[in-house]
Amino acid sequence: MRPENLFPLFAPVSSLRGVGPRVAPLLERVAGPRVRDVLFLAPQGLIHRHRTTVADARHGEVEALEVTIESHHPPGRQGLPWKIRAFDDTGFVNLVYFKGHGPHLQARHPAGARRIVSGRIDRESSWSTLDIVHPDYLAPVERADDVPTFEAVYPATAGLPSRVIRRFAAEALARAPELAEWQDAAWLAKNAWPTWREALQSLHNPGREADLSPAAAHRRRLAFDELLAHQLALGERRHLQRRGGGPTIDAPAGGDRAASALPFSLTGAQRRAVEAIRADIQSGERMSRLLQGDVGSGKTAVALIAMADTAEAGWQAALMAPTELLARQHFEAIEPALSHAGFRCVLLTGRHKGASRSERLEALASGEAHVAVGTHALFQDDVSFRRLGLAVIDEQHRFGVSERLRLQAKGDGTHLLAMSATPIPRTLELTVFGDLDVSRLDEKPPGRTPVETRAVPIARQPDVVARLRAAVGAGAQAFWICPLVAESEAADLAAAESRAAALMRVFGDRVGLVHGRLAPAERDATMARYLSGELSVLVATTVVEVGVDVPAATIMVIEQAERFGLAQLHQLRGRVGRGSAASSCILIYEPPLSEIARTRLDVLRRTDDGFVIAERDLELRGGGDPLGLAQSGFPAYVLADPIAHRDLIAAAADDARMVLARDPELTSPRGQALRSLRALFDWRADGEISSAG
Ligand code: ADP
Numbered sequence: 001m002r003p004e005n006l007f008p009l010f011a012p013v014s015s016l017r018g019v020g021p022r023v024a025p026l027l028e029r030v031a032g033p034r035v036r037d038v039l040f041l042a043p044q045g046l047i048h049r050h051r052t053t054v055a056d057a058r059h060g061e062v063e064a065l066e067v068t069i070e071s072h073h074p075p076g077r078q079g080l081p082w083k084i085r086a087f088d089d090t091g092f093v094n095l096v097y098f099k100g101h102g103p104h105l106q107a108r109h110p111a112g113a114r115r116i117v118s119g120r121i122d123r124e125s126s127w128s129t130l131d132i133v134h135p136d137y138l139a140p141v142e143r144a145d146d147v148p149t150f151e152a153v154y155p156a157t158a159g160l161p162s163r164v165i166r167r168f169a170a171e172a173l174a175r176a177p178e179l180a181e182w183q184d185a186a187w188l189a190k191n192a193w194p195t196w197r198e199a200l201q202s203l204h205n206p207g208r209e210a211d212l213s214p215a216a217a218h219r220r221r222l223a224f225d226e227l228l229a230h231q232l233a234l235g236e237r238r239h240l241q242r243r244g245g246g247p248t249i250d251a252p253a254g255g256d257r258a259a260s261a262l263p264f265s266l267t268g269a270q271r272r273a274v275e276a277i278r279a280d281i282q283s284g285e286r287m288s289r290l291l292q293g294d295v296g297s298g299k300t301a302v303a304l305i306a307m308a309d310t311a312e313a314g315w316q317a318a319l320m321a322p323t324e325l326l327a328r329q330h331f332e333a334i335e336p337a338l339s340h341a342g343f344r345c346v347l348l349t350g351r352h353k354g355a356s357r358s359e360r361l362e363a364l365a366s367g368e369a370h371v372a373v374g375t376h377a378l379f380q381d382d383v384s385f386r387r388l389g390l391a392v393i394d395e396q397h398r399f400g401v402s403e404r405l406r407l408q409a410k411g412d413g414t415h416l417l418a419m420s421a422t423p424i425p426r427t428l429e430l431t432v433f434g435d436l437d438v439s440r441l442d443e444k445p446p447g448r449t450p451v452e453t454r455a456v457p458i459a460r461q462p463d464v465v466a467r468l469r470a471a472v473g474a475g476a477q478a479f480w481i482c483p484l485v486a487e488s489e490a491a492d493l494a495a496a497e498s499r500a501a502a503l504m505r506v507f508g509d510r511v512g513l514v515h516g517r518l519a520p521a522e523r524d525a526t527m528a529r530y531l532s533g534e535l536s537v538l539v540a541t542t543v544v545e546v547g548v549d550v551p552a553a554t555i556m557v558i559e560q561a562e563r564f565g566l567a568q569l570h571q572l573r574g575r576v577g578r579g580s581a582a583s584s585c586i587l588i589y590e591p592p593l594s595e596i597a598r599t600r601l602d603v604l605r606r607t608d609d610g611f612v613i614a615e616r617d618l619e620l621r622g623g624g625d626p627l628g629l630a631q632s633g634f635p636a637y638v639l640a641d642p643i644a645h646r647d648l649i650a651a652a653a654d655d656a657r658m659v660l661a662r663d664p665e666l667t668s669p670r671g672q673a674l675r676s677l678r679a680l681f682d683w684r685a686d687g688e689i690s691s692a693g
């Protein structure tokens with residue numbers, strides 16, 4: 001499968017010269033386990049070894065001087081350095097060695113020898129002369145080329161300095177073969193990009209600061225390669241999945257009957273999502289669709305209709321939620337409509353034991369129950385369906401790929417509808433969910449009053465409590481969120497506990513506390529008391545049950561709001577304002593606010609559209625892990641920067657789609673070359689992609 005000429009790049013890093021048992025684990029930590037990973041390790045900085053004279057050398061800078069060795073000065077007593085005195089036409093310089101073998105230095109650099117020396121200049125340590133402590137280079141003038149004018153700086157680690165990594169990178173580069181061009185010739189010419197090998201050459205040999213920029217031609221080319229490899233892998237997976245086929249479900253009468261039992265009519269966005277799903281499940285191909293929409297955008301109703309269609313066509317559907325409480329809420333929300341449409345729905349969670357469990361299992365196995373709603377309990381081994389046609393995964397990022405696959409495997413070609421309340425900016429959608437079709441609910445159900453959002457400095461927290469007291473006295477319910485940010489979870493918990501205790505002094509036993517360390521049953525119990533109205537204030541770390549619907553809650557207080565990301569603040573705020581009563585969100589912050597934090601709070605005050613917010617959040621961040629996407633299956637790119645290179649994402653996706661449409665088996669000359677590209681990045685083996693087929 002992997003072309004032979006790539007074998008050297010897939011050898012372990014220990015195959016590089018000088019990488020022994022001590023260095024290998026360090027290098028693996030910095031780059032990765034294979035030679036390829038060292039080849040793809042991008043330098044982060046650049047040292048310019050500026051050639052100058054003793055007189056002109058600048059303090060604190062790295063300079064290179066051409067000097068003549070004058071004399072060696074052994075340390076007078078232990079602990080003092082060995083010094084070499086050298087000079088040029090303009091003055092003297094001391095080369096200072098605290099470590100190293102003096103006699104050896106003397107033999108290698110005898111008096112009268114002419115040398116290029118380079119290192120950081122120190123004009124302050126001794127009174128009248130220039131020092132270089134532990135020069136980076138001391139090379140004979142004939143070998144001046146050994147002292148690079150520009151030197152790439154790599155992300156180093158203790159015991160593995162950048163200079164050593166640089167040597168390994170050079171060797172990895174030497175092992176990189178010339179490969180047949182896999183990029184489209186016209187595209188390459190239009191961008192004036194170098195070849196793959198030239199690009200790598202430039203990557204490791206930057207000649208100026210601009211070469212380190214993601215905008216440099218060689219960086220863009222390498223980024224595009226990586227994005228293209230990823231899009232190809234996603235595209236192939238998608239083809240395979242579709243071609244596998246799925247049940248043909250063409251029974252909209254079922255969904256229509258269920259919809260007619262809902263106390264509202266669908267929004268335009270919900271209707272469009274239903275249409276897209278129906279087109280998928282009627283096609284005979286297998287559906288893999290993601291339904292994206294803010295908290296409260298009405299994803300459940302869309303799932304309900306898809307499930308009712310499925311039941312009407314004689315298949316079963318399963319809806320899986322991450323918690324007991326959510327599963328129960330879903331069951332209560334959809335069971336009446338399903339039953340009105342003539343379908344039987346069962347709830348199955350870890351709570352069901354003994355007879356109640358076996359009854360439910362029996363109903364699913366016999367096909368007597370059309371729809372199952374539940375938790376992780378649904379994919380356990382003893383659960384079987386007579387004819388599972390559709391799996392719906394709510395809050396999909398809370399499940400692992402394997403958990404979802406276990407549920408889907410209970411049917412044959414089971415359609416997938418994944419739901420997510422984390423809005424992903426459109427530009428990034430292709431990289432996160434490139435193997436899924438996406439529907440967006442970008443329209444809120446009517447009748448919501450926008451949440452009034454205010455930012456308040458911490459000094460005014462007592463006012464917040466006083467107003468909360470008045471509101472609670474009038475029957476309101478509030479969330480109070482404490483951030484998880486301290487060095488230790490224990491410290492965060494202590495903070496949340498003391499906040500709860502402080503609020504209890506004001507509100508008595510109408511305060512509850514939920515956090516991640518709580519046993520699920522305890523958490524559910526507290527949430528249930530809050531839902532029932534028994535509790536007025538729910539203090540929570542950020543774990544407030546995703547998606548839980550508490551229509552009565554109208555106040556959201558977020559402590560240390562400046563510590564949260566924009567997307568996260570938006571998610572938290574989304575938990576209020578779900579009923580028709582006016583709601584408010586109070587962001588308590590600790591001044592002074594950074595410019596970015598101020599902008600973030602501002603954005604939040606101005607809009608409550610999750611997609612707009614996600615897009616703004618992306619702009620506000622320089623790079624790294626935008627929106628904490630790593631958790632939602634965001635691929636770990638090494639050469640592409642999803643923000644700096646976002647204009648390339650769509651181009652790579654288009655290119656991959658075009659290639660796969662024309663040459664699905666990759667047999668054309670370009671297809672053959674693309675196989676090398678794919679093998680080089682090895683997405684199948686290394687990257688968990690959001691939807692495995
Ligand atoms: P999500 O799962 O997307 O967070 P839900 O499906 O739980 O949102 O819906 C949130 C609330 O909005 C529910 O109470 C639901 O009954 C209501 N709802 C859904 N669709 C509509 C609609 N088209 N019109 C009015 N209310 C709706």
Ligand code: MG
Pocket residue numbers: 299300394547
């Ligand atoms: Mg939901």
